[in-house]
Amino acid sequence: MARDTLSVTDNRTGATYEIPISDGTVRAIDFRQITTGGDDFGLMVYDPAFTNTASCRSAVTYIDGDRGVLEYRGYPIEQLAEQATFLETAYLLLYGELPTRAELDQWTHDITYHTYVHENIKKFMEGFQYDAHPMGMLVGTVAALSTFYTDAKHVDDPRSREIQTGRLIAKMPTIAAFAYRHSRGLPYVYPDNDLSYTGNFLSMLWKMTEPKYRPDPALERAVDVLFILHADHEQNCSTNAMRAVGSSRADPFSATAAAAAALYGPLHGGANEAVLRMLTEIGDRKNVPEFVKRVKAGEGRLMGFGHRVYKNYDPRATIIKRAADEVFQVTGRNPLLDIALELERIALQDDYFMQHKLYPNVDFYSGIMYQAMGFPVDMFPVLFAIPRTVGWLAQWREMVQDPEQKIARPRQVFTGPARRDFVPIEKRNSRRKDAA
Ligand code: CMC
Numbered sequence: 001m002a003r004d005t006l007s008v009t010d011n012r013t014g015a016t017y018e019i020p021i022s023d024g025t026v027r028a029i030d031f032r033q034i035t036t037g038g039d040d041f042g043l044m045v046y047d048p049a050f051t052n053t054a055s056c057r058s059a060v061t062y063i064d065g066d067r068g069v070l071e072y073r074g075y076p077i078e079q080l081a082e083q084a085t086f087l088e089t090a091y092l093l094l095y096g097e098l099p100t101r102a103e104l105d106q107w108t109h110d111i112t113y114h115t116y117v118h119e120n121i122k123k124f125m126e127g128f129q130y131d132a133h134p135m136g137m138l139v140g141t142v143a144a145l146s147t148f149y150t151d152a153k154h155v156d157d158p159r160s161r162e163i164q165t166g167r168l169i170a171k172m173p174t175i176a177a178f179a180y181r182h183s184r185g186l187p188y189v190y191p192d193n194d195l196s197y198t199g200n201f202l203s204m205l206w207k208m209t210e211p212k213y214r215p216d217p218a219l220e221r222a223v224d225v226l227f228i229l230h231a232d233h234e235q236n237c238s239t240n241a242m243r244a245v246g247s248s249r250a251d252p253f254s255a256t257a258a259a260a261a262a263l264y265g266p267l268h269g270g271a272n273e274a275v276l277r278m279l280t281e282i283g284d285r286k287n288v289p290e291f292v293k294r295v296k297a298g299e300g301r302l303m304g305f306g307h308r309v310y311k312n313y314d315p316r317a318t319i320i321k322r323a324a325d326e327v328f329q330v331t332g333r334n335p336l337l338d339i340a341l342e343l344e345r346i347a348l349q350d351d352y353f354m355q356h357k358l359y360p361n362v363d364f365y366s367g368i369m370y371q372a373m374g375f376p377v378d379m380f381p382v383l384f385a386i387p388r389t390v391g392w393l394a395q396w397r398e399m400v401q402d403p404e405q406k407i408a409r410p411r412q413v414f415t416g417p418a419r420r421d422f423v424p425i426e427k428r429n430s431r432r433k434d435a436a
Helices: 077-083 086-095 103-111 119-124 133-146 158-183 197-206 215-232 239-246 252-263 271-282 284-296 315-331 336-349 352-357 362-375 378-402
Strands: 005-010 018-020 063-066 069-072
Touching: 063 133, 069 077, 069 315, 077 103, 077 215, 077 315, 086 197, 086 284, 086 315, 103 158, 103 197, 119 133, 119 158, 119 336, 119 362, 133 252, 133 378, 158 197, 158 252, 197 215, 215 362, 215 378, 239 252, 239 378, 252 378, 271 284, 271 315, 271 362, 271 378, 284 336, 315 352, 315 362, 336 352, 336 362, 362 378
Parallel strands: none
Antiparallel strands: 005 018, 063 069
């Protein structure tokens, strides 16, 4: 009879251990019993960058990286992008089920009526340098929200969690739009609660002297679809930051600021910005083969390609590529698209990219679309952070209520010097490894 266990023999001692397997997983703590005796601490598992470690049990998002599958609460991303709105998707991620009409109306109303920020938040943002990066402003301002909503520290109170969830989802577009207007030296535009979530965001970004801003329905829908695609992606770097910071029972504004900071990096949410810079640097389709050669020679990476989990085409990239055509009908074709298509064509036939299973990811085409819509490159990570806030919150709420979760505190393999005695300053020679 097959048993759901793993038999481990420690060749140092000859002892055998039986480790339970459940959900295709063994528990790292079960290896601690494996010792050589005496003061041996017990065996640890070493996994830098968590390449093969599940840090939680989660019911929010499912990814099959080999087959290119992404599902939110069981619903395929393709169906959500086709048939749902962003706020409907947000409800699904947070509460586990699609809302009824009455639930969606109530939810939309609740979010719409929390879009305003305190006037002091506006003043706070006015203090940023005139050329501050909008993502830096977003990170700082979201952290500052915790000083306005001190009730947010009651993370174990379900009512408080509910209020902060609504506040964050509602205010994120307002802060993002203020950051954009600030970086352009334009006056901030207050929310228009008659418009949809994305329509209002576009109004706060683009409204000038007209009494009422009316978003182009095709662009409004395109942004909504992009928001759906970016809403969650299970245990990515920023979500891990949200869970890790939240595990110390920090308030959700501080944890969201930490998650947004993680998203800022060029290997994560900053990648679409890096893609645009890369395509601009390539400049012409004819330069693509030379660029690919340089990447293969180790001179930088092909930004927007590769993924820790997807070893197949990222399903979000397929949807974005299709949605881009609809946007270009309104905005005109972005000339960078031709370079991107050529880059994809050449890379997908190339041995290096095939062997490494490197395919376009979500960021490869999103930047081209954002640019065609008129977003400056430095707003791209901000456009990622707005919808991902929903995923961060869904994961944070799950973590706070998970009885198995404790403060996130990894172990280390110590590689420093063994104990030694203090050396008085007059007897020291410089030994710094990085000293000239
Ligand atoms: N271009 C060229 N080579 C690459 C690339 C790339 N974009 N990505 C990975 N490789 C190579 C890498 O050099 C390594 O080769 P070797 O084994 O010969 O040394 C191998 O593939 C494995 O790479 P890795 O860095 O160990 O893989 P990872 O899982 O740690 O990294 C990644 C995943 C997304 C950080 C990486 O693929 C990358 O840097 N991509 C470019 C940045 C990017 O597009 N990021 C957006 C990710 S999707 C949205 C999001 O998460 O925010």
